[in-house]
Amino acid sequence: MRIVDSPDELLLKGAILSIGNFDGVHLGHDMLLTSMQQLAAETDRPSIVLTFFPPSKVLFGEATFLTDTDEKLALLESYAPSAVVVIPFDHDYAKTSKTTFLNQLRRLAPHTIIVGEDFRFGHNRLGTLNDLSRLPKKLEVFGLKTIDGEVVKSSRIRQYLLEGQITCANRFLGHSYTVRGRVTRGEQRGREIGFPTANIVTSPRKALPVGVFAVTVDTPYGTHGGMANVGPRPSFPDAAPSLEVHLFDFAKELYQETIVVSFHAFLRGQVRFSGLSELTTQLAADREAATRHLAKQFERGTF
Numbered sequence: 001m002r003i004v005d006s007p008d009e010l011l012l013k014g015a016i017l018s019i020g021n022f023d024g025v026h027l028g029h030d031m032l033l034t035s036m037q038q039l040a041a042e043t044d045r046p047s048i049v050l051t052f053f054p055p056s057k058v059l060f061g062e063a064t065f066l067t068d069t070d071e072k073l074a075l076l077e078s079y080a081p082s083a084v085v086v087i088p089f090d091h092d093y094a095k096t097s098k099t100t101f102l103n104q105l106r107r108l109a110p111h112t113i114i115v116g117e118d119f120r121f122g123h124n125r126l127g128t129l130n131d132l133s134r135l136p137k138k139l140e141v142f143g144l145k146t147i148d149g150e151v152v153k154s155s156r157i158r159q160y161l162l163e164g165q166i167t168c169a170n171r172f173l174g175h176s177y178t179v180r181g182r183v184t185r186g187e188q189r190g191r192e193i194g195f196p197t198a199n200i201v202t203s204p205r206k207a208l209p210v211g212v213f214a215v216t217v218d219t220p221y222g223t224h225g226g227m228a229n230v231g232p233r234p235s236f237p238d239a240a241p242s243l244e245v246h247l248f249d250f251a252k253e254l255y256q257e258t259i260v261v262s263f264h265a266f267l268r269g270q271v272r273f274s275g276l277s278e279l280t281t282q283l284a285a286d287r288e289a290a291t292r293h294l295a296k297q298f299e300r301g302t303f
Contacts, residue, residue: 001073001080001082001083002082002083002084003073003084003086004083004086005085005086005087005088006085006087006104007085007105007107007108008104008107009085010048010083010085012046012048012083012108014045014109014110014111015045015046015048015082015111016036016039016040016043016045016047016048016110016111016112016114017036017047017048017050017105017110017112017113017114017136018033018047018048018049018113018114018115019049019050019113019114019115019119020050020051020116020119021051021055021154022049022051022072022076023055023065023066023072023154024067024157025067025173025175026066026152026154026157026172026173027145027147027152027172027173027174028116028142028151028152028153030174031142032115032116032142033079034079035140035142036049036114037080037081039140040082043111046082046083047080047081047082048081048082048084048108049083049084049085051072051076051086051087052086052087053065053068053086053089054089054205055089055154056089056094057155058205059089059091059094060094063155063158064158064205064207065203065207066154066157066177066207067178068203068206069086070180071178071179072086073086074180074260075175094123095123096122096123097122097123097126098121098122098126098127098131100122101122102127102131102135105135106135110136111138112137112138112139112140113132113136113139114141115129115132115139115141115142116141116142116143116144117129117142117144118144129141147171156172157172157207158207161207161209162207162209162210164209164210164269165209165266166209166213166264166265166266167265169209170263170264176216176262176263176264177209177262177263178260178261178262178263179200179208179260179263180258180260181201181202181243181258181261182201182256183198183200183201183256183257183258183259184199184201184256185199195280195283195287196246197229197245197246198217198244198246198254198259199242199243199244200243200244200245200261208230209263209266210232210269211229211230211231211268212227212228212266212270213227213228213263213264213265214226214263214265214267214290214293215228215245215261215262215264215290216261216262216264216294217245217247217259218260219247219250219252220259221250221252224249224250225247225248225290225291226245226248226250226290227245227246227267227286227290228244228245228246228261229242229243229245229270230242230243230244231270243261245261246283248287248291265293265297267290268286
């Protein structure tokens, strides 16, 4: 899978091309990407995913993103694209005219372009599906996916995360929500009470659920079960919420390592404790609850 930041860097011609933000790579996106993969295999053509980061709502507003570039690429890899174009979406690129964008695609001479019905492009979103249809031999347009009458959208998943409804978020994603970040040294208070934690640095614009969760963690030493505590930092209101993970039966040093946390179940909301005794009692109960949740999901094969 080749990764570039402009379609001008690719020499692939006649490809099956899928275009979108693909923030979260959720079940709505899966329809487009699966079609791309299948059509590429059937026609023996290369496949290209063209995406953007960050989403325009993040650049121009206060929205958070579900997947950074590395997280998105990890999810896109399962669709086996020949190449992924990740266009850095900044204020300058946002001024790109629809004609310029179409000309970039024209140089690729795509056989098929696959998009969602709400796809628009170019400065002020002036580019339409009708404009796009003139370019490939075939334009494949997918409608919005719904689950129980609710549209699967990145914005809805972000709202689920904000509410701590990780099960609902994962249902719309079609996979467990993940956070990739570097472990930094914390105050090591957890170590003093028998619950050492890895403190993970994330972008302030990364969407995080709030509460205590059962998780699995991919580390350089393998995948381990654990529990995560996520919440705001009162002393630093503009910073990303704190993300601390306690890994079960794990004694390796993770400082400065990059790890991936997958959220599986909500355990409880954040509470303030009267003292260390009450805190350690609750943490022990959290560990038991997380272990039960992870065991059930392992039995169901839902990891």
